Amino acid sequence: MDAVETSEAPVVAAGHIYADGDRVAEHSHGRAQLLCVFGGAVTVSTREGSWMVPPDHALWIPAFMPHGTDMIGDVRMSSAYVRPEAVSGLPARLVVTGLTSLMRSLIAEAVLLSGEDPGPRARHIFGALLHEIPHLPERPLGLPFPTHGRLAALCRDFVSDPSAHTDIDDWAAAAGMSRRTFTRAFRQETGLSLSTWRQQACLLAALPRLGAGEAVTTVALDLGYDSVPAFTHMFRRMLGQPPRSYFRGQQAVA
Incomplete structure (x- = not known):
């Protein structure tokens, strides 16, 4: 990590492998981090909330933001550590994104090239990686x-x-607020x-x-959904695909 902080390069890349249950204690970087997950899943906790990063997704962590990381399953991930001023259009906040095919290839090559003399090919790859970051598709996997x-x-x-099944009136009563005050306060606090x-x-x-392979029916009913179609509808609306198609896509990528 010292090499990441002391390097003068606009972006430095590194690959990591972790076991299920591993935890990286709260820390921060002087660079922003694009944390890309290719196997397992990662939960990142900050003082603002928690973010889930499933396979074939990435998390953009702004520079100097304290965060801790928990591994779910055997995790394969790569990170690009980016100087905040390296390119215009970089995200200003913590956000989960999908990974484009181009970014998957760029980050894999960048990990291999990091630490080598930055020849013309390496400079082009790192430059393309930087310019691809603002175009990564945002995913609703944050929980402020x-x-x-x-x-x-x-x-x-x-x-x-x-x-x-969450009743807003019950939450408002538990918070000691009217429904209107609760609604306004909750949106102000979380967005x-x-x-x-x-x-x-x-x-x-x-x-x-x-x-991890649990049946959609089991998960849906455990979460209180009245039916699998209701759960599938929510999943499709949030991630663009039903669960089975989504995870087939992740396996194909892996």
Whole structure:
């Protein structure tokens, strides 16, 4: 990691392999990090919330942001560490993205080339990698947490036992607020409606289980969905594909 911080190159790449249950304690970098996952899944926790990174996705972590990382399954990942001023259009906030075919090839080659003399080919590859980052498709796999004490407690309780059935009036009463005040406060704190936040929490709970091969029916019913089609509809709306097609796509990429 010292080499990443001391390098004068605009981007440095490295590959990593972790075992299931490994944890990287909270830390930060002087560079932004594009964390690309190719096997297993990764949960990244910050003081602003939690983000899930399933296979064939990436997480953009701004420079100097403290974060801890937990591994789900045997994880293969590569990271590009980017100087914030390296190219215009880089994300200003933490965001999960999909990985384009071009980025998959660029990051794999960049890992092989890092540490070598930056010849013309390497400079072109690293330059293309930098310019591809702003074009990565954003995915709704973040789960921002409110800072308000009662709202944060409700969210933590939900994450520990997620359910598709969440009554906004019950949450408002538990927070000691009117429905209108709660709705406004929750959106101000998280940037999301309770309904959208709940769906993203359920999605983050479902992805590791589905990725590990659990049946869609089992996961859907455990999360409180009345039927598999209802769960599939939510999954398709959030990630663009039904669960079986989505994970077949990830396996094909791997």
